[in-house]
Amino acid sequence: MLDNDLEKIPKLTPTLGVEYKNYKVLGLDATTWDMGGQSRYRMKYLTEFQKYFEGTSVLFYVIDFQAEDLYGDALDYLKKIITALKKFYSNGVFIPILFHKYDPHVYAKKEEVEQKSSALKERVEKVIGTIPHAYYMTSMYEPYSVFKAFSEGLLHQVTGGELIFQKIGTIATELGSPAAILLTMGGYIYGAWHSKDVQLMDLVKFSRTVLDFSHLISEKLKTAFNVLPLTEMLDIAAITFSNGSDLIAYCIMVPKAKDNTKLQEELSKKQEEMQKVLELIGKA
Ligand SMILES: Nc1nc2c(ncn2[C@@H]2O[C@H](COP(=O)(O)OP(=O)(O)OP(=O)(O)O)[C@@H](O)[C@H]2O)c(=O)[nH]1
Ligand SMILES: [Mg+2]
Known part of the structure; x- marks a missing residue:
């Protein structure tokens, strides 16, 4: 599996x-x-x-x-x-x-x-x-x-691994998102976070869609911003970027009403923060 x-x-x-x-x-x-x-x-x-x-x-x-x-x-x-x-x-x-x-x-x-x-x-x-x-x-x-x-x-075994877990959650919270997943193009999940209020069905659909999406990430999508439909009320916003030889996506659940241009701007800023944490990993 x-x-x-x-x-x-x-x-x-x-x-x-x-x-x-x-x-x-x-x-x-x-x-x-x-x-x-x-x-x-x-x-x-x-x-x-x-x-x-x-x-x-x-x-x-x-x-x-x-x-x-x-x-x-x-x-x-x-x-x-x-x-x-x-x-x-x-x-x-x-x-x-x-x-x-x-x-x-x-x-x-x-x-x-x-x-x-x-x-x-x-x-x-x-x-x-x-x-x-x-x-x-x-x-x-x-x-x-x-x-x-x-x-x-x-x-868990990687130096600084827990910093990533924290970052995934804090960034999502700062962006007002109830759920977030950080994963590679191959589908390896670095970490995931969700608030207590999120609906279980939405969460299941979110994780499935994100996992499918991760298989579509390619070199072409490098540093790209994507919005994927999730439910009637929700979208997924995904930002992809490279970390060493890995291509990574940070995906969050967002209300459909969110202004995408603004969201992209905010996510790009946060992506830089995340990248800094990723760079520290395993190097200590
Ligand atoms: N219902 C259900 N069946 C599962 C699940 N995972 C595996 N199975 C079934 O359980 C059986 C054993 O699965 P394996 O993956 O071979 O189990 P294993 O623990 O690796 O077995 P060993 O290699 O002998 O140690 C197979 O018939 C699978 O289809 C699951 O999440 N749910
Ligand atoms: Mg086995």
Whole structure:
């Protein structure tokens, strides 16, 4: 899924052993190890722990949110990993925890989900202790949710990464926008922010449209300003610019009534601020 290849989704097959891939994120090189979860492999990762975990900076732990009867197993295994991590590597690992298969069509009732996820979080907290971690609700039917978890997980490791998160939100607030996403032309999400008042449906549509748009960004669109229709009331304003070898888009949700010329002016100014923060990243 992380290859941004949505056509692959129906053909997902169990991962045999470990699959390695290289990525470039914010100009930095990252290698992902996709570790098959079948029990024969799970044993092996523990008995040959150092071989598999040495040098790990981010460990994405995926729990099947729909399989309540397997939560116990998932937590037991997490506990074993945490114990070994503490023994061999006392610091530096960040663990995004994905509550996966959080499918939009299955979880219609908000209260039910919140209850279930907070109960599960409590159980995770007991296991994970003081190791830095974050929670994500993800589903393959909402690719954005998976990309966001992955991108943020990696960005967390980058010096200055949190400055970007802050900037995405403050700029949106200053422009009176309820939601913003910063991402690359390949669809890697550097970060996203939204106000508490934003409608969930609008947010879903916003993230989908922005993700589609990111695949259309090309050299030709460099430092361009675009307005895309979102709903009857809302548009998306997007400004694209280059950062090193990456092409990046900063997209915000705006009311249709906004004067586009003014918006473009304001966004261009903010883009320079954002670029300064991006330039600091990874250089400290
Ligand atoms: N409903 C639902 N099914 C999913 C989702 N993600 C994956 N699946 C399905 O779950 C099954 C397993 O998916 P995989 O991606 O192979 O799972 P995995 O955790 O990588 O499995 P291993 O490689 O064996 O560790 C497949 O049939 C997928 O279609 C999701 O978000 N929602
Ligand atoms: Mg797999």
